[in-house]
Amino acid sequence: MSFYTASATAPVNIATLKYWGKRDKSLNLPTNSSISVTLSQDDLRTLTSVATSDEYKEDILWLNGKPESLTSERTKACLADLRKLRAEMEGTDPSLPQLSKWKLHIVSENNFPTAAGLASSAAGFAALVVAIAKLFKLPQDMSEISKIARKGSGSACRSLFGGYVAWEMGDLENGEDSKAVEVAPVSHWPTMKAAILVVSDDKKDTPSTSGMQTTVATSDLFEHRIKNVVPARFEEMKKSIHDKNFEVFGKLTMQDSNSFHAVCLDSYPPIFYLTDTSKKIIKLVHQLNDAEGKIIAAYTFDAGPNAVIYYEQQNESKVLGLIHKHFSLIPGWDKVDTSKLETVDIAADENIHKGVSKLILTLVGLGPQETSESLISKTGEPLST
């Protein structure tokens, strides 16, 4: 029996300029370009192992220990593209094993809640595509591979790079120019940190895909957003990253989160992702920035109520001081010497912590990594971990 295997890890990314709207649903082509920060895999990551053998009977995926369907059009599109690239290599070099014709066994684990608005689909599809690209020894660069991950989940294309990443929407109908590119590596601005307040890790109400479709079909504000707001913001945000200008970056990040949730509300029927707790957190961040007289913290919310608060290392004592004042009772403080945090005198509803289940403290991080750690046995079954 012939057996080949490879494993890769991939990070979560949280957009600071949101992707919301598709111009082509099957190719996952967006109506606007977007920007994100890749988060450290020490805290949030997917590990995916893939194996192929001439004896496997079917493609199988085990996600977090359970068999998961591989029949979705999106996953099929990713596997078909990867096999096509491998088949091209085999066509030019007949000595290569015919991996493109064999079935795949895939074992994947997320070290954080799946489908809870923490971008599991982004890390998941990025890890899947990178692991198979390694297995097939594909020569394509990460931007090329990002076009395949994009077909799995739009935001996944941005998880192909570390640091600061843009997804250029492109304008070709076949999507060949709709790809992720690096804006700047982690080393350019390594002091960017993120505090994630997990407001709910239940599965969310309106999935991103259907939410976007409703918005594109019904919101007038959305037209304004994609034509008049995002194009200039995309350039300004890239510049703020190049300049390491947190004041500009933070303001644009908060404005874009608000703009995205405004078009959700303007959809018909309206889509609500922010909860009362999310709104109270927004208010706290504005109060902190007002008290400082400048922007030192910036919130952003995806298609769910969880708050991601970006800040720079040099302001950690103040930003975490505020968060600790209100959320000291929730788990997630083990990495911090809380006695050293600044006392920040900003009041909020005394029960605000009850809406939050945990805190994840993380920072900007690297892109996908090949790893020798494997989740799959020689017989192609998940290894118990």
Ligand SMILES: Nc1ncnc2c1ncn2[C@@H]1O[C@H](COP(=O)(O)OP(=O)(O)OP(=O)(O)O)[C@@H](O)[C@H]1O
């Ligand atoms: N490790 C993985 N490997 C393959 N697919 C995955 C993996 N993790 C998640 N997915 C896919 O992504 C789906 C979850 O995507 P969904 O968009 O609902 O949630 P999310 O990505 O956590 O939230 P959001 O996109 O709003 O941040 C899962 O049901 C699964 O199909």
Ligand SMILES: C[C@@](O)(CCOP(=O)(O)OP(=O)(O)O)CC(=O)O
């Ligand atoms: C609000 C967002 O997080 C939406 C992400 O949407 P998805 O990438 O999950 O959508 P699909 O392409 O349909 O899989 C904003 C963002 O990440 O840019």
